[in-house]
Amino acid sequence: MFRSVLVFLLLWLLATSVRAQTIIEGRVVHAQTGAPVPFATLGVPGRGLGTVADEHGHYLLRLPDLRDTLVVSCVGFTRHVVVPAALAAGQREFRLAPQEQALRDVVVEHRRVxxxxxxxxxxxxxxxxxxxxxxxxxxxxxxxxxxxxxxxxxxxxxxxxxxxxxxxxxxxxxxxxxxxxxxxxxxxxxxxxxxxxxxxxxxxxxxxxxxxxxxxxxxxxxxxxxxxxxxxxxxxxxxxxxxxxxxxxxxxxxxxxxxxxxxxxxxxxxxxxxxxxxxxxx
The missing domain is CATH 2.60.120 (Jelly Rolls)
Structure with a gap:
């Protein structure tokens, strides 16, 4: 009997954790053109929570709740910080602004390499x-x-x-x-x-x-x-x-x-x- 109760409690806890999980779904787009940003990353700072958008900018992210700050980023774009209030209000489309080039262009010079x-x-x-x-x-x-x-x-x-x-x-x-x-x-x-x-x-x-x-x-x-x-x-x-x-x-x-x-x-x-x-x- 005691073992049965433990098994029941374990199953209940697992089911509760699944139900408590919040799934948000949306798109990451270019702030100026509205075009999808392929393979943008989404993550919660300092925690092992995050995912990557697909080639169409669509993402599906599993979170314990909506109380965490979310950072959206991609190569060539400025990081976008999404505060918990925006997530709770239903914001699911994130717009990334283009970033200036970080590495300088190659200047062709006659050097021995x-x-x-x-x-x-x-x-x-x-x-x-x-x-x-x-x-x-x-x-x-x-x-x-x-x-x-x-x-x-x-x-x-x-x-x-x-x-x-x-x-x-x-x-x-x-x-x-x-x-x-x-x-x-x-x-x-x-x-x-x-x-x-x-x-x-x-x-x-x-x-x-x-x-x-x-x-x-x-x-x-x-x-x-x-x-x-x-x-x-x-x-x-x-x-x-x-x-x-x-x-x-x-x-x-x-x-x-x-x-x-x-x-x-x-x-x-x-x-x-x-x-x-x-x-x-x-």
């Missing part, structure tokens, strides 16, 4: 860093997860290609965004990219994923930066036992950074992932 690598280009490592939704009925609350590493260019550097290695992958489709940040007090600080750089992985692809960065004309000074991939989207059908992994190797310094979504707190780890750039350096 040579090819190089920035990061770790090894496939094998000590452990696999897992990402995914194994055992969960939904995956949209995993979107926005961000993972990367601290890099330290020693000379003025032009980014040619970006590479990240997937050791395992059970998804029919994965979409990631490349982000670059300044390093401030050992953690990612100001976002550097003003153009949206994405990687798309289909058909359970494994191995090196590569994106050509030459069209984006990205250059770095001889200062530490943080490079991350951000999970934007994946298949939604049959989400059980879906995961992917990136090899990481242990080392003395904390160079791996991670956070649950676009507004969560960063965590640091003494590891280095299989993630690198091919570059031209002066």
């Amino acid at each position: 040579h090819p190089g690598l920035l990061g770790r280009n090894k496939e094998k490592a000590d452990v696999l860093w897992m990402g995914g939704s194994s055992g969960k009925e939904t995956v949209d609350d995993e979107w926005g997860w961000e993972f990367g590493t601290v890099l330290r260019p020693t000379h003025h550097t032009y980014l040619e290609e970006f590479h990240v290695f997937l050791a395992t992958n059970n998804y029919e489709q994965l979409r990631f965004r490349l982000n670059l940040y300044t390093l401030e007090q050992g953690k990612p600080g100001r976002a550097l990219l003003s153009k949206d750089v994405q990687l798309i992985c289909t058909n359970k692809q494994r191995g090196w994923l590569t994106v050509d960065l030459r069209p984006y004309e990205i250059q770095l000074d001889a200062q530490p930066v943080v490079a991350t991939i951000q999970w934007l989207q994946s298949e939604k059908t049959d989400p059980w036992d879906k995961y992917f992994s990136i090899p990481v190797t242990r080392q003395a310094k904390q160079v791996v950074v991670e956070r649950e979504n676009s507004e969560a707190a960063w965590t640091l780890h003494p590891m280095q992932p299989s993630l690198y750039f091919t570059v031209m350096t002066e």
Whole structure:
């Protein structure tokens, strides 16, 4: 009898938590044109709550209640802060204003450059860093997860290609965004990219994923930066036992950074992932 009561109470608590969950749904649009902002991120500052809008700017966000401040952002746009009162009043369309370019344009000069690598280009490592939704009925609350590493260019550097290695992958489709940040007090600080750089992985692809960065004309000074991939989207059908992994190797310094979504707190780890750039350096 006592065991039956415990089971009943557990089921009641689970049902209550599901009912108490608030789901808000709407769109993220361009403040000037009204056009959708694809793959904008939504997150509650300092908490593991958030998601990513789809290619049409549509989002579905699960929140415990409407008492939290929400931040909406996307590469190339100014962050938009939504106060709890606006959410409670029913605001569901969020308008993002374009942002001025953060990185300067490339100026072509006759300087001697040579090819190089920035990061770790090894496939094998000590452990696999897992990402995914194994055992969960939904995956949209995993979107926005961000993972990367601290890099330290020693000379003025032009980014040619970006590479990240997937050791395992059970998804029919994965979409990631490349982000670059300044390093401030050992953690990612100001976002550097003003153009949206994405990687798309289909058909359970494994191995090196590569994106050509030459069209984006990205250059770095001889200062530490943080490079991350951000999970934007994946298949939604049959989400059980879906995961992917990136090899990481242990080392003395904390160079791996991670956070649950676009507004969560960063965590640091003494590891280095299989993630690198091919570059031209002066």
